[in-house]
Amino acid sequence: MTTLLQQIANGIALGATIGLIALGYTMVYGIIQLINFAHGEVFMVGAFGGLAVHRWLLPEAWQGDWYISLPLMIVGGVVVAVTIALIMERFAYRPLRNAPRLAPLITALGVSIVLQEAIRIWFPNAESAQAYPKAFIDAQVDLGPVSISASKLLIIVVSVALSVGLQLYVTKSRMGRAMRATAQDRDTARLMGVNPDRVIVLTFLIGAALAGVAGVLYGVDITNVDNAIGFQNGIFAFTAAVLGGIGSLRGAVIGAFIIGLIKTLGGQYMPGGTQYDYVWIFVVLIFVLVFRPQGLFGEAERVRA
Amino acid sequence: MSPLLEVGDLSVAYGAIEAVRDVTFSVDEGQIVSLIGANGAGKTTTLRTVSGLLRPRAGTVRFDGRDISGLPAHSILNLGIAHCPEGRRTFGRMTVEENLLLGAYTRDDEPGIQSDIRRVYELFPVLGQRKNQKAGLFSGGEQQMLAIGRAMMSRPRLLMLDEPSMGLSPIMTNLIFQTISELQSQGTTILLVEQNALAALALSDHGYVIDLGATTLDGPGKELLADERVRSAYLGED
Numbered sequence: 001m002t003t004l005l006q007q008i009a010n011g012i013a014l015g016a017t018i019g020l021i022a023l024g025y026t027m028v029y030g031i032i033q034l035i036n037f038a039h040g041e042v043f044m045v046g047a048f049g050g051l052a053v054h055r056w057l058l059p060e061a062w063q064g065d066w067y068i069s070l071p072l073m074i075v076g077g078v079v080v081a082v083t084i085a086l087i088m089e090r091f092a093y094r095p096l097r098n099a100p101r102l103a104p105l106i107t108a109l110g111v112s113i114v115l116q117e118a119i120r121i122w123f124p125n126a127e128s129a130q131a132y133p134k135a136f137i138d139a140q141v142d143l144g145p146v147s148i149s150a151s152k153l154l155i156i157v158v159s160v161a162l163s164v165g166l167q168l169y170v171t172k173s174r175m176g177r178a179m180r181a182t183a184q185d186r187d188t189a190r191l192m193g194v195n196p197d198r199v200i201v202l203t204f205l206i207g208a209a210l211a212g213v214a215g216v217l218y219g220v221d222i223t224n225v226d227n228a229i230g231f232q233n234g235i236f237a238f239t240a241a242v243l244g245g246i247g248s249l250r251g252a253v254i255g256a257f258i259i260g261l262i263k264t265l266g267g268q269y270m271p272g273g274t275q276y277d278y279v280w281i282f283v284v285l286i287f288v289l290v291f292r293p294q295g296l297f298g299e300a301e302r303v304r305a
Numbered sequence: 306m307s308p309l310l311e312v313g314d315l316s317v318a319y320g321a322i323e324a325v326r327d328v329t330f331s332v333d334e335g336q337i338v339s340l341i342g343a344n345g346a347g348k349t350t351t352l353r354t355v356s357g358l359l360r361p362r363a364g365t366v367r368f369d370g371r372d373i374s375g376l377p378a379h380s381i382l383n384l385g386i387a388h389c390p391e392g393r394r395t396f397g398r399m400t401v402e403e404n405l406l407l408g409a410y411t412r413d414d415e416p417g418i419q420s421d422i423r424r425v426y427e428l429f430p431v432l433g434q435r436k437n438q439k440a441g442l443f444s445g446g447e448q449q450m451l452a453i454g455r456a457m458m459s460r461p462r463l464l465m466l467d468e469p470s471m472g473l474s475p476i477m478t479n480l481i482f483q484t485i486s487e488l489q490s491q492g493t494t495i496l497l498v499e500q501n502a503l504a505a506l507a508l509s510d511h512g513y514v515i516d517l518g519a520t521t522l523d524g525p526g527k528e529l530l531a532d533e534r535v536r537s538a539y540l541g542e543d
């Protein structure tokens with residue numbers, strides 16, 4: 001029983017990380033119908049941005065005080081992730097805005113490789129696990145029968161708060177309205193005075209900021225990072241977005257929790273253990289897509305005039 | 306006084322297909338001007354070029370004396386041209402109120418926006434009664450009202466309406482045309498594209514006939530209505 005609850009807690013924490021990444025996939029897809037395969041690398045670059053801040057920018061005196069160092073690392077991760085994402089949008093995707101769909105998709109794969117290699121070349125030894133500072137959050141928090149590390153609890157709290165915040169922003173604010181309008185019918189949004197370039201940049205910016213936060217919190221929780229974490233978590237996040245119904249914010253978050261739970265519970269209880277935990281994720285994905293191709297929260301048919 | 310909108314020798318192409326090749330017309334401030342013509346004549350293409358969704362291949366578009374051809378659509382809206390597009394194009398997954406707020410996207414005078422929303426609800430009570438419902442649930446006629454209301458929300462100097470009566474019942478059509486005259490009397494200049502040439506010309510200060518991408522004939526609305534060629538080609542008489 002305790003094991004079960006413990007694994008559920010772990011699954012939720014994993015889902016919270018994946019969810020922050022999945023939001024970026026789903027938002028960008030919603031606006032420009034691009035599967036930005038390089039988004040997982042934005043998460044990875046964010047994790048390294050946070051690590052770089054800790055290693056090279058923070059005075060030693062502050063490194064042990066998590067309430068100072070962690071926020072600064074998050075800021076560093078977000079700045080790096082956002083910068084990379086905006087460069088990518090401007091120079092890799094924007095020139096292909098009117099190209100056939102396959103062109104930006106292949107470009108995204110290329111950008112992904114470029115980012116992995118760039119980190120490998122410029123960040124010392126990034127292809128092997130780099131220790132992530134953790135001293136500040138290795139406390140355990142007891143929640144009844146389960147005990148969860150403070151770092152996992154932090155991821156869950158931050159992820160839920162940011163997801164709710166994003167949902168409110170998109171549904172209530174003027175820019176959020178412009179984003180939804182652009183996603184539904186770009187030309188008509190332009191007739192309302194919406195500048196689609198600004199909306200697209202904002203979408204990449206928000207997605208990258210969330211991925212940057214996720215990258216740093218992931219590093220702190222897992223305690224080491226390498227230049228392949230973007231690929232692995234990117235696949236999970238992309239799968240979560242598809243499972244939830246790509247284009248849907250709620251779907252991405254719920255899909256991510258489902259995937260986090262399948263992975264940890266499958267690894268614990270299914271034959272093959274953690275060696276096969278990936279398999280169950282894709283089994284569930286395939287079943288959902290067979291019976292509900294639009295995903296759990298996707299629209300049956302996108303009405304695009 | 307120079308016209309509010311002046312389009313000269315306009316040519317617009319979709320790739321190799323030249324949809325508009327020689328369109329010339331002008332709209333004076335305070336007028337209702339209509340463009341009529343057969344299906345595929347190039348009326349929608351002309352409006353989409355004026356509003357900046359398409360770029361002209363050649364020719365001029367001047368608004369208020371200023372060359373606006375090639376400006377992006379969002380800048381053109383800011384100059385005071387609103388375009389209520391063919392086929393309504395309401396945002397189906399957003400509520401009526403959100404659609405209207407999008408119409409006012411470039412404004413930031415909150416009290417003014419709220420009073421304009423009330424004005425739209427007075428004009429079209431059904432929209433006010435169901436303001437929190439998704440636009441996609443509304444009938445074609447109701448969506449047309451919403452599209453017109455939304456276009457009014459930017460307080461345009463020039464309102465371009467592309468086939469506002471398409472698919473509407475005669476009663477609805479009447480209401481829409483009545484609204485158009487009302488908007489004119491409140492000072493909005495109107496450029497109207499209509500299948501319903503009879504109703505449009507009856508209302509218009511001036512009309513232009515577009516045929517195969519070129520303006521071929523023009524005159525005051527009443528005169529065009531009486532013109533033999535217009536009657537036989539567009540009013541279904543022989």
Ligand SMILES: Nc1ncnc2c1ncn2[C@@H]1O[C@H](COP(=O)(O)OP(=O)(O)OP(=O)(O)O)[C@@H](O)[C@H]1O
Nearest residue numbers: 319322323324342343344345346347348349350351
């Ligand atoms: N996106 C497009 N790509 C290629 N050709 C197009 C496109 N849109 C319109 N056309 C062509 O351009 C010509 C003019 O079309 P347009 O829609 O401007 O005509 P219209 O006068 O508005 O017709 P209708 O009364 O049917 O609305 C037509 O021959 C049409 O087939």
Ligand SMILES: [Mg+2]
Nearest residue numbers: 348349350391
């Ligand atoms: Mg048309």
